[in-house]
Structure formats: C-alpha cells, structure tokens
Amino acid sequence: MRVLIVDDEEPARSRLRRLLKDVAGVEVVGEAGDGHETLRQVEVLHPELLLLDIRMPGLDGLTLAQRYTDLPPVIFVTAYDEYAVQAFEVNAVDYLLKPVRPERLAAAMERARQRQLATREAVSRALEAVRPVGASTRIVTSTPGAIRLFDARDITRFWAADKYTLFQAEGAEQVTEETLGSLEERLRQVGFLRVHRGELVHVGSIKALRTVEGSFAVELRDGQVARVSRRLLAAVKGELGLDGSPD
Known part of the structure; x- marks a missing residue:
C-alpha cells in the first residue's frame, strides 16, 4: 500500500516513517508538511492512503478531507481527541492519537488494507456488469x-x-x-x-x-x-x- 505522510512537524513524519518500516506491504512514497503540498503530492505520487495530521498551518487536515472528497482514504494522526466525530464524518479509516503506538498503527493499516480490498472487489463487479x-x-x-x-x-x-x-x-x-x-x-x-x-x-x-x-x-x-x-x-x-x- 502506497502511503503519503502529512504532518507539519518533521520529527512526527520521521517517527511514522520508522514505524511503518515494520508494517508489511507498506511503501511510504512521500511526505508533505501542509494541506496545499498534500494536494500537489497526491497529484504526482498517487498514494493509496494518507496519514494525515489535523492541526497544520494554512489548510489543516480536517478541512482538507472535508473539502476534497476525491482524496485517497485517510487515517488521521493527531495529538487532539476532540476531532474524532468530525473525522469519521468524512469517512476516515481510523483516528490515531499521538504518540502513536506501533500496534495501534499496524491495526489501522490493516483496516485500510481491508477497505482497499473491498473497493477493488466493488470495482471488479462494476466492470463485469458494464x-x-x-x-x-x-x-x-x-x-x-x-x-x-x-x-x-x-x-x-x-x-x-x-x-x-x-x-x-x-x-x-x-x-x-x-x-x-x-x-x-x-x-x-x-x-x-x-x-x-x-x-x-x-x-x-x-x-x-x-x-x-x-x-x-x-x-x-x-x-x-x-x-x-x-x-x-x-x-x-x-x-x-x-x-x-x-x-
């Protein structure tokens, strides 16, 4: 699964990258530090999943997901728990609180993988139908x-x-x-x-x-x-x- 890490703090991005090295089947294809850069990276890199911080300068993660509904699936990664309801209203795969525990990240990635498989099966059925x-x-x-x-x-x-x-x-x-x-x-x-x-x-x-x-x-x-x-x-x-x- 191709993952784009989005966080305005470089240490947070580096930690997620290190943790993802231990998750099988995951490739980190890039990083972004704000919402506008995320849009550019999505256009170029075609990630299959975003690990997305919520509070960022300029275009924050929650606004990004609400405004651009054609983004890849999102796992929110944040230090704040008060946005969980809004996060799941935009159909987030999961909501992780910092500091992210390795086992919690692995479970979220498995949820994302299962959603990806379900989507591909739906596309295959639609393709055969038409x-x-x-x-x-x-x-x-x-x-x-x-x-x-x-x-x-x-x-x-x-x-x-x-x-x-x-x-x-x-x-x-x-x-x-x-x-x-x-x-x-x-x-x-x-x-x-x-x-x-x-x-x-x-x-x-x-x-x-x-x-x-x-x-x-x-x-x-x-x-x-x-x-x-x-x-x-x-x-x-x-x-x-x-x-x-x-x-």
Whole structure:
C-alpha cells in the first residue's frame, strides 16, 4: 500500500516513517508538511492512503478531507481527541492519537488494507456488469465515493505508471487499475496499438512519427507524445502505411 505522510512537524513524519518500516506491504512514497503540498503530492505520487495530521498551518487536515472528497482514504494522526466525530464524518479509516503506538498503527493499516480490498472487489463487479466480454470500450476508474466510466474511443493514449495505467480525459489525468496488457487485448478491435512496453496509443490519433537523437516517438492529435520502442517500430510503421520508409 502506497502511503503519503502529512504532518507539519518533521520529527512526527520521521517517527511514522520508522514505524511503518515494520508494517508489511507498506511503501511510504512521500511526505508533505501542509494541506496545499498534500494536494500537489497526491497529484504526482498517487498514494493509496494518507496519514494525515489535523492541526497544520494554512489548510489543516480536517478541512482538507472535508473539502476534497476525491482524496485517497485517510487515517488521521493527531495529538487532539476532540476531532474524532468530525473525522469519521468524512469517512476516515481510523483516528490515531499521538504518540502513536506501533500496534495501534499496524491495526489501522490493516483496516485500510481491508477497505482497499473491498473497493477493488466493488470495482471488479462494476466492470463485469458494464462490460460485455471482449467487446466493451468502457474504462473504469475508482475514487473515494465514485466509480466513473470513460469511453476508450475518446482517449488517444494509455501509459503504465507503477502498478496502474494512466490516461488523459476531461482535462485531467485519470487512473485505472486495468493493466496495459489487458487494455491492449481488449481495445485492439477499436484501433489501439502497443508502441512501447509502457505505451498504448490509438493509431488513428497519430499525426507524426518523430526521431530524436536515435529515439522514436509518435505525436498524437491532442498534443500528447508516446515513446516508440525499436522492437515495435516496424509494427507501428506498418499500421501507418510507412513500411518502405527509411529509419
């Protein structure tokens, strides 16, 4: 589970990082010192869980969770017990009081893991309900409180990042748990082609094949650029009708 630690005090962040080293299956992907930095880190790092302090300068943790409902699940970590009711009103996984005891932290992380598994199962059921086998172009994403559906025919590119697949839609970066390999198999019939081990693009959206210092890339109609591997270059040229063109 990918965790972002949020606390305005560096010693508190360091202690949580040390304690989490003893919790199996946990990766601390970053830290933040206030609410605004948290939003930036969530956008870049895609954590699966926030360990979130409540009292911080500027945008505090409770206001952050109340205002931004699409955040990852939250475990509040605070020295104050008077916010517990408000914390659980924003569907917090748990509420830990400082100084955090190792066994209490481990129990909270297990609760978060069980919630994550339940969410993934719900997404899988939704995916099966809306997708005829081998025929659907629907792409499913899941955020706290919402399962969203996109049409792959409106998307030009998918790319791999860690354990997830990313794509651009509705002016923002979206995340799906479906693998690039699964998407390649499912979307081949509507014109998608693997051009790199980490890139899947819609062939009809390619407007240029470029070479830069010996590396290859395709430019798409929406301005995105996807890498092309030498191993797959011939297949890309073939799809574009460039079989006889020089490298």
